[in-house]
Amino acid sequence: MKTLIKTIVLPALVLIGTATQVSAQTKRSNAKQKTVVTTTKRTTTVVNKANNRRVSSTKVIYKKPTRKVVSVRSIPNKTIVKHKGQNYYYANNKFYTQSRGRYIVIAPKVGFRIKTLPANHKRVRFNTHNYYISQGIFYIQINNAYEVVDPEIGTVVYELPEDYEKVTIDGQTYYEYANVLYEKVQVDGTRAYEVVGIIDME
Template sequence: MKNNYKIIAILGVFLLTGITEITAQTKTTKKVVTKQVTKKESIKRVPTSKVVYKTPKSKTVTVRTLPNKTIVKNNGQNYYYSNNKYYTYSQGHYVNIMPKVGFRIQTLAPNYKKVNYQNHIYFQSQGMFYVQIGNEYEVVDPEIGTIVYELPSDYEKVTINGQTYYEYGNILYEKIQDNGTRAYEVVGFIDAN
Protein backbone atom coordinates (compact mmCIF):
# COMPACT_ATOMS: atom_id res chain seq x y z
CA MET A 1 0.00 0.00 0.00
CA LYS A 2 2.84 2.31 0.85
CA ASN A 3 4.23 1.70 -2.64
CA ASN A 4 0.89 2.75 -4.17
CA TYR A 5 1.00 6.03 -2.24
CA LYS A 6 4.56 6.62 -3.42
CA ILE A 7 3.59 5.95 -7.04
CA ILE A 8 0.55 8.24 -6.77
CA ALA A 9 2.69 10.97 -5.14
CA ILE A 10 5.37 10.68 -7.85
CA LEU A 11 2.73 10.74 -10.62
CA GLY A 12 1.14 13.76 -8.94
CA VAL A 13 4.48 15.63 -8.91
CA PHE A 14 5.09 14.79 -12.59
CA LEU A 15 1.57 15.79 -13.47
CA LEU A 16 1.84 19.15 -11.61
CA THR A 17 5.23 19.85 -13.20
CA GLY A 18 3.80 19.16 -16.64
CA ILE A 19 0.83 21.43 -16.03
CA THR A 20 3.10 24.20 -14.75
CA GLU A 21 5.27 23.96 -17.86
CA ILE A 22 2.26 24.00 -20.16
CA THR A 23 0.83 27.00 -18.33
CA ALA A 24 4.16 28.81 -18.58
CA GLN A 25 4.37 28.10 -22.30
CA THR A 26 0.81 29.23 -22.83
CA LYS A 27 1.46 32.51 -21.04
CA THR A 28 4.54 33.33 -23.13
CA THR A 29 2.87 32.50 -26.43
CA LYS A 30 -0.11 34.72 -25.63
CA LYS A 31 2.08 37.78 -25.06
CA VAL A 32 1.12 40.41 -27.63
CA VAL A 33 3.27 43.43 -28.43
CA THR A 34 1.40 46.43 -29.81
CA LYS A 35 3.05 49.39 -31.41
CA GLN A 36 1.08 52.56 -31.82
CA VAL A 37 1.90 54.55 -34.92
CA THR A 38 0.95 58.19 -34.76
CA LYS A 39 0.62 60.22 -37.93
CA LYS A 40 0.63 63.98 -37.89
CA GLU A 41 -2.50 65.47 -39.31
CA SER A 42 -2.24 67.74 -42.30
CA ILE A 43 -1.97 71.31 -41.15
CA LYS A 44 -3.31 72.83 -44.37
CA ARG A 45 -2.45 76.55 -44.14
CA VAL A 46 -0.55 78.14 -41.30
CA PRO A 47 0.45 81.79 -40.85
CA THR A 48 4.17 82.61 -40.78
CA SER A 49 3.77 83.83 -37.18
CA LYS A 50 3.22 80.20 -36.05
CA VAL A 51 6.33 78.87 -37.83
CA VAL A 52 9.66 78.62 -36.02
CA TYR A 53 12.65 78.22 -38.37
CA LYS A 54 15.71 76.28 -37.25
CA THR A 55 17.79 79.05 -38.82
CA PRO A 56 16.01 82.26 -37.75
CA LYS A 57 17.23 84.45 -40.63
CA SER A 58 16.86 83.35 -44.21
CA LYS A 59 19.84 83.72 -46.45
CA THR A 60 18.99 85.85 -49.48
CA VAL A 61 21.02 84.78 -52.46
CA THR A 62 22.06 87.62 -54.74
CA VAL A 63 24.55 87.72 -57.60
CA ARG A 64 25.81 90.53 -59.83
CA THR A 65 25.76 88.56 -63.08
CA LEU A 66 23.89 85.54 -64.41
CA PRO A 67 25.55 83.26 -66.96
CA ASN A 68 23.37 82.19 -69.90
CA LYS A 69 20.29 83.91 -68.50
CA THR A 70 16.93 83.70 -70.19
CA ILE A 71 14.34 86.44 -69.70
CA VAL A 72 10.87 85.14 -68.85
CA LYS A 73 8.02 87.65 -68.90
CA ASN A 74 5.07 86.97 -66.65
CA ASN A 75 2.23 89.39 -65.87
CA GLY A 76 4.30 92.32 -67.12
CA GLN A 77 7.30 91.51 -64.92
CA ASN A 78 10.70 90.24 -66.03
CA TYR A 79 12.12 87.12 -64.38
CA TYR A 80 15.57 85.80 -65.17
CA TYR A 81 16.25 82.10 -65.45
CA SER A 82 19.78 80.73 -65.00
CA ASN A 83 21.25 77.50 -63.58
CA ASN A 84 17.75 76.06 -62.94
CA LYS A 85 16.76 79.01 -60.72
CA TYR A 86 14.64 82.12 -61.10
CA TYR A 87 15.76 85.64 -60.22
CA THR A 88 14.43 89.18 -60.18
CA TYR A 89 16.63 92.23 -60.70
CA SER A 90 16.86 94.76 -57.88
CA GLN A 91 19.38 97.54 -57.18
CA GLY A 92 22.14 96.12 -59.36
CA HIS A 93 21.77 92.52 -58.17
CA TYR A 94 19.88 89.44 -59.24
CA VAL A 95 17.86 88.04 -56.30
CA ASN A 96 16.96 84.33 -56.24
CA ILE A 97 13.18 83.86 -55.88
CA MET A 98 10.49 81.20 -56.04
CA PRO A 99 7.86 82.04 -58.65
CA LYS A 100 4.37 82.44 -57.18
CA VAL A 101 1.33 80.31 -57.93
CA GLY A 102 0.05 81.30 -61.38
CA PHE A 103 3.54 81.89 -62.87
CA ARG A 104 3.67 80.33 -66.37
CA ILE A 105 6.51 79.16 -68.57
CA GLN A 106 6.73 77.60 -72.03
CA THR A 107 9.37 74.94 -71.30
CA LEU A 108 10.25 72.96 -68.17
CA ALA A 109 13.83 72.58 -66.95
CA PRO A 110 15.36 69.36 -68.27
CA ASN A 111 15.67 67.84 -64.76
CA TYR A 112 11.94 67.85 -63.93
CA LYS A 113 10.22 64.83 -62.42
CA LYS A 114 6.68 63.68 -63.12
CA VAL A 115 4.62 63.24 -59.94
CA ASN A 116 1.26 61.45 -60.01
CA TYR A 117 -1.15 61.92 -57.12
CA GLN A 118 -4.75 60.76 -57.32
CA ASN A 119 -6.04 62.35 -60.55
CA HIS A 120 -3.31 65.00 -60.77
CA ILE A 121 -0.17 64.93 -62.86
CA TYR A 122 2.44 67.38 -61.61
CA PHE A 123 5.79 68.29 -63.06
CA GLN A 124 8.22 69.05 -60.25
CA SER A 125 11.43 70.98 -60.76
CA GLN A 126 13.58 72.73 -58.14
CA GLY A 127 10.87 72.34 -55.49
CA MET A 128 8.14 73.92 -57.64
CA PHE A 129 5.05 72.08 -58.86
CA TYR A 130 3.64 72.76 -62.31
CA VAL A 131 0.58 71.57 -64.19
CA GLN A 132 0.31 71.63 -67.94
CA ILE A 133 -2.24 74.05 -69.32
CA GLY A 134 -2.32 73.95 -73.11
CA ASN A 135 1.26 74.50 -74.28
CA GLU A 136 2.36 76.17 -71.01
CA TYR A 137 3.25 75.03 -67.49
CA GLU A 138 1.78 76.89 -64.53
CA VAL A 139 3.12 76.94 -60.94
CA VAL A 140 0.54 75.48 -58.53
CA ASP A 141 0.28 74.32 -54.94
CA PRO A 142 0.28 70.50 -54.87
CA GLU A 143 -2.57 68.59 -53.22
CA ILE A 144 -2.06 67.65 -49.58
CA GLY A 145 -0.87 64.06 -49.53
CA THR A 146 1.34 64.39 -52.61
CA ILE A 147 4.58 62.43 -52.09
CA VAL A 148 8.05 63.29 -53.42
CA TYR A 149 11.27 61.39 -52.86
CA GLU A 150 13.70 64.25 -52.49
CA LEU A 151 13.70 67.92 -51.56
CA PRO A 152 15.96 70.66 -52.93
CA SER A 153 19.20 70.92 -50.96
CA ASP A 154 18.30 74.29 -49.46
CA TYR A 155 15.08 73.17 -47.75
CA GLU A 156 14.60 74.37 -44.15
CA LYS A 157 13.56 72.55 -40.98
CA VAL A 158 10.68 74.26 -39.19
CA THR A 159 8.65 73.66 -36.05
CA ILE A 160 4.91 74.26 -35.80
CA ASN A 161 3.17 73.55 -32.48
CA GLY A 162 6.14 71.45 -31.38
CA GLN A 163 6.15 69.24 -34.51
CA THR A 164 9.06 69.26 -36.98
CA TYR A 165 8.42 69.68 -40.71
CA TYR A 166 10.47 70.46 -43.81
CA GLU A 167 9.73 73.64 -45.77
CA TYR A 168 10.62 74.66 -49.26
CA GLY A 169 8.88 77.39 -51.24
CA ASN A 170 6.23 77.75 -48.47
CA ILE A 171 5.25 74.09 -48.93
CA LEU A 172 5.39 72.00 -45.75
CA TYR A 173 6.49 68.37 -45.89
CA GLU A 174 6.59 65.53 -43.37
CA LYS A 175 9.29 62.86 -43.66
CA ILE A 176 7.70 59.42 -44.15
CA GLN A 177 8.56 55.91 -45.29
CA ASP A 178 6.95 54.80 -48.57
CA ASN A 179 7.47 51.08 -49.21
CA GLY A 180 10.74 51.20 -47.27
CA THR A 181 12.02 54.32 -49.03
CA ARG A 182 12.43 57.73 -47.41
CA ALA A 183 9.94 60.19 -48.87
CA TYR A 184 8.30 63.53 -48.10
CA GLU A 185 4.55 64.07 -47.99
CA VAL A 186 2.93 67.47 -48.51
CA VAL A 187 1.03 68.31 -45.30
CA GLY A 188 0.37 72.03 -45.65
CA PHE A 189 1.44 75.48 -46.72
CA ILE A 190 2.78 78.62 -45.08
CA ASP A 191 0.73 81.72 -45.80
CA ALA A 192 3.25 84.47 -46.48
CA ASN A 193 1.91 87.82 -45.33
Protein backbone atom coordinates (compact mmCIF):
# COMPACT_ATOMS: atom_id res chain seq x y z
CA MET A 1 0.00 0.00 0.00
CA LYS A 2 2.84 2.41 0.88
CA THR A 3 4.51 1.54 -2.40
CA LEU A 4 1.29 2.34 -4.27
CA ILE A 5 1.07 5.79 -2.59
CA LYS A 6 4.72 6.55 -3.42
CA THR A 7 4.45 5.50 -7.07
CA ILE A 8 1.02 6.92 -8.01
CA VAL A 9 -0.38 9.45 -5.53
CA LEU A 10 2.78 11.48 -4.78
CA PRO A 11 3.75 12.05 -8.45
CA ALA A 12 0.12 13.05 -9.17
CA LEU A 13 0.20 15.64 -6.36
CA VAL A 14 3.53 17.00 -7.64
CA LEU A 15 2.09 17.34 -11.17
CA ILE A 16 -1.02 19.17 -9.90
CA GLY A 17 1.12 21.54 -7.81
CA THR A 18 3.43 22.28 -10.78
CA ALA A 19 0.50 22.92 -13.13
CA THR A 20 -1.08 25.33 -10.62
CA GLN A 21 2.21 27.23 -10.22
CA VAL A 22 2.68 27.50 -14.01
CA SER A 23 -0.92 28.72 -14.42
CA ALA A 24 -0.41 31.39 -11.73
CA GLN A 25 2.83 32.55 -13.36
CA THR A 26 1.10 32.76 -16.75
CA LYS A 27 -1.66 34.93 -15.27
CA ARG A 28 0.92 37.22 -13.63
CA SER A 29 2.86 37.41 -16.88
CA ASN A 30 -0.29 38.33 -18.86
CA ALA A 31 -1.18 40.99 -16.30
CA LYS A 32 2.26 42.56 -16.70
CA GLN A 33 1.93 42.59 -20.48
CA LYS A 34 -1.44 44.36 -20.28
CA THR A 35 0.02 47.07 -18.02
CA VAL A 36 2.89 47.67 -20.45
CA VAL A 37 0.50 48.04 -23.39
CA THR A 38 -1.62 50.60 -21.51
CA THR A 39 1.45 52.62 -20.52
CA THR A 40 2.79 52.51 -24.06
CA LYS A 41 -0.51 53.83 -25.43
CA ARG A 42 -0.53 56.75 -22.98
CA THR A 43 3.09 57.61 -23.75
CA THR A 44 2.44 57.52 -27.50
CA THR A 45 -0.51 59.90 -27.13
CA VAL A 46 1.53 62.41 -25.12
CA VAL A 47 4.42 62.23 -27.59
CA ASN A 48 2.06 62.78 -30.54
CA LYS A 49 0.45 65.76 -28.82
CA ALA A 50 3.87 67.31 -28.23
CA ASN A 51 5.02 66.68 -31.80
CA ASN A 52 1.83 68.11 -33.29
CA ARG A 53 2.07 71.42 -31.45
CA ARG A 54 2.22 73.27 -34.80
CA VAL A 55 -0.96 72.92 -36.83
CA SER A 56 -1.34 73.82 -40.50
CA SER A 57 -3.87 76.61 -41.08
CA THR A 58 -5.44 74.40 -43.77
CA LYS A 59 -6.72 72.04 -41.03
CA VAL A 60 -8.37 74.82 -38.99
CA ILE A 61 -12.07 75.52 -39.58
CA TYR A 62 -13.38 78.78 -38.11
CA LYS A 63 -16.93 78.91 -36.78
CA LYS A 64 -17.42 82.37 -38.34
CA PRO A 65 -16.41 82.67 -42.01
CA THR A 66 -15.18 86.28 -41.64
CA ARG A 67 -13.68 88.32 -38.85
CA LYS A 68 -14.63 91.88 -37.96
CA VAL A 69 -11.83 94.29 -38.86
CA VAL A 70 -11.34 97.22 -36.47
CA SER A 71 -9.79 100.36 -37.96
CA VAL A 72 -9.36 104.00 -36.95
CA ARG A 73 -8.42 107.18 -38.87
CA SER A 74 -5.69 108.30 -36.47
CA ILE A 75 -3.70 107.11 -33.47
CA PRO A 76 -2.51 109.73 -30.96
CA ASN A 77 0.80 109.14 -29.18
CA LYS A 78 1.70 106.14 -31.33
CA THR A 79 5.10 104.44 -31.23
CA ILE A 80 6.59 103.06 -34.45
CA VAL A 81 7.63 99.42 -34.20
CA LYS A 82 9.93 98.22 -36.98
CA HIS A 83 9.69 94.53 -37.77
CA LYS A 84 11.42 92.87 -40.73
CA GLY A 85 11.75 96.20 -42.54
CA GLN A 86 8.10 97.18 -42.13
CA ASN A 87 6.53 99.86 -39.92
CA TYR A 88 3.84 98.94 -37.42
CA TYR A 89 2.32 101.15 -34.73
CA TYR A 90 1.71 100.67 -31.04
CA ALA A 91 -0.70 102.71 -28.89
CA ASN A 92 -3.39 102.08 -26.26
CA ASN A 93 -1.97 98.57 -25.65
CA LYS A 94 -2.76 97.62 -29.27
CA PHE A 95 -0.75 97.09 -32.44
CA TYR A 96 -1.76 98.55 -35.81
CA THR A 97 -0.78 98.37 -39.44
CA GLN A 98 -1.56 101.12 -41.95
CA SER A 99 -3.67 100.55 -45.05
CA ARG A 100 -5.36 103.11 -47.34
CA GLY A 101 -5.04 105.95 -44.86
CA ARG A 102 -6.48 103.98 -41.93
CA TYR A 103 -4.91 102.13 -39.02
CA ILE A 104 -6.06 98.52 -38.64
CA VAL A 105 -5.81 96.68 -35.33
CA ILE A 106 -3.70 93.51 -35.65
CA ALA A 107 -2.35 90.78 -33.40
CA PRO A 108 1.40 91.43 -33.17
CA LYS A 109 3.73 89.01 -34.86
CA VAL A 110 6.30 86.96 -32.98
CA GLY A 111 9.43 89.08 -32.68
CA PHE A 112 7.73 92.47 -32.15
CA ARG A 113 9.41 94.37 -29.30
CA ILE A 114 8.16 97.12 -27.01
CA LYS A 115 9.99 98.99 -24.24
CA THR A 116 7.17 99.11 -21.70
CA LEU A 117 4.62 96.41 -20.91
CA PRO A 118 0.90 97.26 -21.22
CA ALA A 119 -0.53 98.47 -17.90
CA ASN A 120 -3.01 95.58 -17.67
CA HIS A 121 -0.46 92.76 -18.12
CA LYS A 122 -0.38 89.63 -15.94
CA ARG A 123 2.65 87.52 -15.11
CA VAL A 124 2.52 83.75 -15.65
CA ARG A 125 5.36 81.36 -14.86
CA PHE A 126 5.60 78.10 -16.81
CA ASN A 127 8.63 75.78 -16.68
CA THR A 128 11.59 78.16 -16.72
CA HIS A 129 9.86 81.10 -18.42
CA ASN A 130 8.22 84.20 -17.01
CA TYR A 131 5.56 85.29 -19.47
CA TYR A 132 3.83 88.65 -19.38
CA ILE A 133 0.37 88.43 -20.93
CA SER A 134 -1.79 91.29 -22.12
CA GLN A 135 -4.93 90.87 -24.25
CA GLY A 136 -3.90 87.37 -25.32
CA ILE A 137 -0.35 88.35 -26.33
CA PHE A 138 2.64 86.67 -24.64
CA TYR A 139 5.84 88.63 -23.99
CA ILE A 140 9.18 87.69 -22.46
CA GLN A 141 11.77 90.14 -21.19
CA ILE A 142 14.94 90.44 -23.28
CA ASN A 143 17.39 92.95 -21.86
CA ASN A 144 15.46 96.24 -21.58
CA ALA A 145 12.62 95.28 -23.93
CA TYR A 146 9.69 92.88 -24.11
CA GLU A 147 9.36 90.60 -27.13
CA VAL A 148 6.22 88.91 -28.47
CA VAL A 149 6.65 85.11 -28.39
CA ASP A 150 4.67 81.92 -28.89
CA PRO A 151 3.82 80.38 -25.51
CA GLU A 152 4.92 76.86 -24.60
CA ILE A 153 2.46 74.00 -24.89
CA GLY A 154 0.84 73.46 -21.49
CA THR A 155 0.85 77.13 -20.43
CA VAL A 156 -2.43 77.92 -18.63
CA VAL A 157 -4.30 81.23 -18.62
CA TYR A 158 -7.57 82.07 -16.89
CA GLU A 159 -9.14 84.34 -19.48
CA LEU A 160 -9.06 84.96 -23.22
CA PRO A 161 -9.48 88.26 -25.09
CA GLU A 162 -13.07 89.15 -26.01
CA ASP A 163 -12.45 88.63 -29.72
CA TYR A 164 -11.14 85.05 -29.50
CA GLU A 165 -12.58 82.66 -32.07
CA LYS A 166 -13.93 79.12 -31.85
CA VAL A 167 -12.35 76.68 -34.29
CA THR A 168 -12.51 72.97 -35.02
CA ILE A 169 -9.61 70.71 -35.97
CA ASP A 170 -10.40 67.09 -36.87
CA GLY A 171 -13.82 67.47 -35.22
CA GLN A 172 -12.43 68.81 -31.90
CA THR A 173 -13.35 72.32 -30.69
CA TYR A 174 -10.61 74.75 -29.62
CA TYR A 175 -10.28 78.48 -28.94
CA GLU A 176 -7.95 80.60 -31.06
CA TYR A 177 -6.39 83.99 -30.60
CA ALA A 178 -3.33 85.37 -32.42
CA ASN A 179 -2.70 81.90 -33.92
CA VAL A 180 -2.48 80.28 -30.47
CA LEU A 181 -4.82 77.34 -29.86
CA TYR A 182 -6.36 76.77 -26.43
CA GLU A 183 -8.40 73.98 -24.86
CA LYS A 184 -10.85 74.64 -22.02
CA VAL A 185 -9.72 72.92 -18.78
CA GLN A 186 -10.49 72.94 -15.06
CA VAL A 187 -7.74 73.94 -12.61
CA ASP A 188 -8.69 73.44 -8.94
CA GLY A 189 -12.35 73.80 -9.90
CA THR A 190 -11.77 77.02 -11.87
CA ARG A 191 -12.27 77.34 -15.63
CA ALA A 192 -9.00 77.93 -17.47
CA TYR A 193 -7.49 77.64 -20.95
CA GLU A 194 -4.43 75.53 -21.76
CA VAL A 195 -2.20 76.22 -24.75
CA VAL A 196 -2.30 73.11 -26.97
CA GLY A 197 -0.91 74.31 -30.29
CA ILE A 198 0.24 77.08 -32.62
CA ILE A 199 -1.26 77.63 -36.08
CA ASP A 200 1.24 77.81 -38.93
CA MET A 201 -0.13 80.27 -41.48
CA GLU A 202 0.15 78.93 -45.05
